[in-house]
Amino acid sequence: MLLSSFDYHRPTSLDELFDLIGLIKSQNESFSLYGGGTDLIANLKLSGESPDNLISCSRIEGLAGVRHDPNNNSLFIGAMTRLADLCEDRQVIKKCPVIALTAKKIASPQIRFLATLGGNLLVNTRCVYFNQTELKRDSLGSCLKTGGGSCRLVKSADTCKARFVSDLAPVLILLGAKLHLKSADEERTLMLEEFYRPDGIQKNHLTLGEILSFIEIPLDQPPKILYEKLRVRDAVDFASLGVGVGWNGKKMSAALETILIGTDPAPVVARFYLKDFKDIKEMIEHASNQASALLSPLKQDFFPVGYRKKMARQLVEKMARELTGKP
Amino acid sequence: MSLQDSKRYQTIGKPIPMLGARDKLTGTARFTDDIRLSRPLFVKILRSPYPSAHLKSIDISKAKKSKGVKAVITGKDIPNSFGVLPISKDECAMATGKVRYVGEPIAAVAAESLRDAVAALRLIKVKYEVLKPVLNIAQGLKKTKNPIHPELKREDNIHKSAHQSFGDPDKGFDGAKVVIERDFSFLSLSHGFTEPHSVQVEIKDDDELTVYSATQVPHYVHLALSEVLEIPLHKIRVIKPYLGGGFGGKSDPFPHEMIAARLALMTRRNIRLTLEREEVFFTHHGRHETQVKMKLGLDPGKGITALDGKMLIDGGAYGSFGIVTSYYNGVLLQGPYKIANFRFDCDRIYTNKPVCGAMRGHGGVNPRFASESLLDMACHELKIDPCEFRLEHFLEKNSLTANQFRITSVSIKKGLEKAMTKSGWKKKHRQLPYGKGIGVACGFFISGSALPIHWNKIPQSTARLTLDESGLAVIYSGASDIGQGSDTVLAQMVAEVLGLPMGMIKVVSADTALCPTDMGSYSSRVTFMAGNAARNASIQMRRTLVKAACQLLKIDEPPYPDPGKPMSFFRQGQRKPDFKKGFLGANPDYEDGFSFSEKKIISPANEELDYLEVVKKAMEENGTLQAKGCYLSPKMGGTHKGAGAGLSPSYSFTAFITEVDVNPLTGKVKVEKVTCAHDCGVPLNPLAVEGQLEGSIHMGLGQVLMEGLRYEHGVQQNASFLEYKIPSPFEQPEIEIILPDSDEQEGPFGAKEVGEGALAPFNPSVANAIFDAVAVRLFDLPITPDKVLDAIHKNNQKKD
């Protein structure tokens, strides 16, 4: 597979980046930002198409690395921090070990050396009809995401049903992470939980020309978090189902949170307050049933639909029990 | 010879690193695509998006005029058909008239750059009349007026029906204590080798071609190119550079090889063509999708009283090895147990899908899963120990099977006994906690096919050996090292017989201009056949050196019991072996009383000569020294139809005891520990033997737990290494290997097969262990977690 030709840029500062974007826009050319390129480049190769310009953000100064901000007790992780570094970072391991553990479950060691945290949160949605070569798209017919008129999975669907697959997203949502987004003339923050949209094409609220610069993680009273990933092989594979469960029993309003990925176009988030239930057991039972009920997996994965639903229930139940200490 | 005897050897039986391992490790090894020819044209192939369609027209006019394009060809430029078996040459390099599968080549562009070629490909306009495809076995069995291959003049899409019957199966079932019959199914598999198919063609003097190709059989590519392109053999030279895995998937001549050669002739330019991974999946030739209905009768005292299998295999669009595969689906059930009453029917069906062919364990893998599962079920029903039962009923040394395979050497019994002890079988089977299980399964496999594909009397292997005053021994062989270490084993033969260190041997192999003809690397034949040829050449060379040594020492040459050996040796024999008199062709020994060791040649009277001095002496008479050895299988086998299928000069045997953990919540199976006993005769190189066994287990693991091509309307949905699930290192179990040596008199230094046989019985050993763990039987591969969980739930419902 050949990449189509494109102009390649590697700015070293945000100013340089925004100047470049300005110039490209003024010439009416298309562009994409990328970090490690492990997702973007692979998808461009498959599609046989490329934007006019590819802009690598990995050398932009100050965007890689982890910093603790003592003022508001939070962790700032640069969007261009490589997953391999995230796995080993001492502050991360000390303050939010679940991030390092989850990063280790992504792809393979080779890929983690290139892949970035920002790229992971923005990773493209996946589908059997989308992640195919030109010839296959010709054979099977195109889908919404490849420029066709209808979804191949759900004929009546008016939005794309490709799966959301970022493994770090559920964990960071549970941690209450905030995104720092920057463009030439604006800087804004957005809760990660509000960032995604339930559409495999319009995946999130990032605007063209905007860069994800930092992920901010508050460290006060973080919930206890577990993340489990259902996949065929214990390396390389994307999540057929990813389950993040958080439990904050310390707060006044003790709550269990479940975030599931790998089935729907966006993370499926649910929250259960202990006060609404008779006891923890009942809460867990409800949460695990809901986990399964809220998912809409489709025939686009190695594992059958029913199995993934079943697993959602079982994993949530198992993990919630572990977190709440109620076996 | 036994393993004990092998201790007296210097090179044989020692763990020797593969020749070329360093090059591969450091990245200096040159694979086909790494070769840099002068100014090559790059080729891209246009492939069909439809499983079945008439080609109404192909307009290449725009593509021809596109930037950098030097030639565009279509099916009519290479009209001659080919196929690895002379009896089913049903495939053309590019479709003519009709496309028969998604991915079938339709046209090819040669251009100055890959980019130019890709751009031109998009300008080719093809008009199709889409036809109703045949997409599975059931559809292929239906009556039709428009079969995929009308030339067979049939009203369905059956390509080949193979049947054999021995003894009286019906009576056998009547006399059984228990009879079990079940249906099984298996997805089609891809080999998953690392290096994609690749070919480069160098053209000289307008019509002389040197074809570098990633092939397991340079000889077949040579023959096919000559026939298809209608150019004499002597104008073509086929060379196989370093090769990154084959497993059967590079043993046919392929369309891309014909296309590259035709384009070289047309453009008078060098050509470079490497397939992308997706194209490798299209090219396929992997394991057939298979349905098996099998019935087994068992009596604890009498053994397997009868076995009857009905196999349906989905061959895809063309023949490939399919006729052989059809027979192998049956005949490879004739061991490792005595089965007097035996019957099978196998139909190979043409469908509009990529072509299936040979893959590690060729044809024998899926039926083995069925028979070993049934055997386990029967033992369970009769409450007998499945290991003990097997121990009682293995084939014996020096015997004939019902279909007249010669069983020469067997030590599977010893192997299984050891495996039982090492694994703690007696303490574990049916006694482990729920979720943990242990299972057994056994198998056997050919050491090369005794009946070559091309029916002629030319030896299947010839090796040539030269020596000059440098002392370097050069062994020339047409065998193809595909990563399995065939070069290393040939060098070991020479090193052992001539007493030289491995560093003084050079192997020149897989080059049709320099090397003697060899049938190449498939059906686990190289060590046995090319190995025997190399060993014979070395013995011949040794006799020359002994003669020179005698001249130097002024003594008489030793009397050889059979001076004609080893040249004529393997040609002898008659169909019916007389085991009392010995084998048809036991291996010639050196029998000269001399000892060759560490570059010294020592006479029977202990006089020591320097090896180089002796070489020089011998050269006085002959100039550079040359010797040659051959291997041709002895005559063997019955006279029934298909008697040649599965005939081999010897057979390997394997026993597996496998331990699994099944998670009852998720259904996920983890294979934890594998104890593998493999009788490969004398393990010539334990390191290589272990590597082959570990690889077989890894490959079996893929098939049994996760691998399989998934099709939607004839289109492969998972044609990439991300979606086609080959196990990662995390899935690989702990492995303990037992090598129960056996005395294989016809094998070179006692060796038999190790490359393929172990794969087949591994799969059912996992399934049998799953049954032991959670009391469910799975009949359809791969055994994915969802199937396990469903089965567990169904089982629980039954109990409630």
Ligand SMILES: Cc1cc2nc3c(=O)[nH]c(=O)nc-3n(C[C@H](O)[C@H](O)[C@H](O)COP(=O)(O)OP(=O)(O)OC[C@H]3O[C@@H](n4cnc5c(N)ncnc54)[C@H](O)[C@@H]3O)c2cc1C
């Ligand atoms: C074989 C394989 C297995 C994989 N397995 C997994 C897995 O198990 N789990 C998983 O989550 N992912 C997996 N991936 C996907 C991918 O490797 C990871 O998600 C990775 O973290 C992406 O990071 P990247 O920097 O390489 O992203 P890139 O490819 O560089 O970018 C991804 C997307 O984000 C955009 N982008 C990147 N950085 C920025 C930024 N700072 N601002 C704005 N936009 C940006 C790009 O435009 C692009 O659209 C796998 C990929 C492969 C090839």
